[in-house]
Amino acid sequence: MYPTPRFLPSGDCALTVEFDSRISAEASEAVVALDRAIAAAAISGVRETVPTYRSLLVFFDPPTIRRAALVSAIAALWPVGEQGKTAGRRWRIPVAFGGAHGEDLPLVAETHGLSEAAVVEIYLSSAYRVAMIGFAPGFAYLSGLDPRLETGRRTEPRRATPPRSVSIGGVQTAISPPLSLPSGWQMIGRTPVRSFDLSRRVPFLFEAGDDIRFERVDAAEYDALDQRAAAGEPVARREDG
């Protein structure tokens, strides 16, 4: 991570605040902390922010605040104190692994010389954090994948993958929203949890900075949870507050 954030122009009404050139846990934490600090400071003229792995994109309204003033206001918030580093929400996400629910689990196991059960065990033992939501509505990119499970993307991306897939792409892992998306990632499982549902009062479940733990469910449990989720129940369990 850079010693101090870099302020990079993204046109006439957006500013990129970059913490690293690579993916790092420190950069991701810094992005989330600064995002929360900017929201708390309620800087006039900030229209919206987009937290990502290594940078925060800040959209602003030039007639209300000029870029130079915005840079000063953000620089004054850095470094964010301990109170800005409060943990995000903690979620327990049920996943059915392998078989029809994760057709690439055998390939991931074979790639690493592991059994499918060992891959699942390693996958479940890690604590994950939502690093960013991107690519599609509610698509959650997670940091925290065990390096033993890092698996390259497919050479031929699939045009459509099952909604709510849990997948691995290189050092990244992700939870798909309830949409069928094109992807070159390895599909290892599927969750009944809808990360995005416009009929809910709160359409989006996850936000950058949330902590995620996965728990294994079998096919029958998956089907039961899926039915409840389809009826509008949030089958993801929140473990904080």
Add this chain to the structure above:
Amino acid sequence: MRGHLTVIDGGFSTTVQDRGRTGSQRFGVSACGAMDLASLAIANALVGNAEDAAALELTFSGGAYRVDADALRIAVAGAAMPLMLDGAPADPQRSHTVGRGTRIDIGPSASGVRAYLAVSGGVATQPVLASRSTHLRSAIGGYEGRALRGGDELPVGGTGPTGVDRRLRHDRRPYFGGVIRIVPGPQDDAFADGALDLLTSGRYRISPQSDRMGAVLSGPSLPFRGGFNLVSDGVTMGSIQVPGHGRPIVLLSDRQTTGGYPKIATVTTPDLGKFAQRRPNERVVFHAVSPDEAEERYIAWRAALDDIPDWLEPA
């Protein structure tokens, strides 16, 4: 709701758009919105709407519509598409008050790509995440999240037209030519020396692989400075992203919220409208400006949009 605008023929690709969806990009939801915001603002002003009302964005050709409301004021602004009311040619860039049963035909554009059909009271489809804009890829917003087709019934808001029809003053007719100003960054340092000079050399054209998500440019490949890390970060309207093949892509309204390739520069907001009006194979001459100059131009552009109602005169 006072009635409908019924679609007879949706044209090449017509969607409901307003100024876009603010506040949900952090959840991966595309901003969407009109590709040419100034033309949308003119169309709305002509029919007496606020700037944030939703209208129809017409692409290459407009299609045919029927007024199923007692009275409606309509206007077309943006790309030069011929307008016919009940089969008789009618002037664009002005409003027309039309009665129930009137047939509106909007032909192929002679120049430019996108025109806006505004109706008094606005297109009153249900807002989704604070906007009526359509995102085709995720099927969010607008009319069932898709392009319009025959038989669709678009609800119209408001209480009906008041006052007289108005037209855009001649000296305020939009000009879509000229250079497209860009601000270098945020990742211009990922490119070899000379890459920015190449980008601003005037050797690029809009390729046919262009849509509301982005415009792929044809022209010389931009050289990278050694390798680069493929780490996704946030993108904005006008981000010029360069994939491994080196050909730049200008990200537009329906872009994804994040992108994994280095972004050499960003098209400035006041020039995005005319960029979006360039047709396939038309030339694009980029001109680099400083962030400060770009901001000053943005402020002037924004103030000009606020003045649009003053650019109108009785028709």
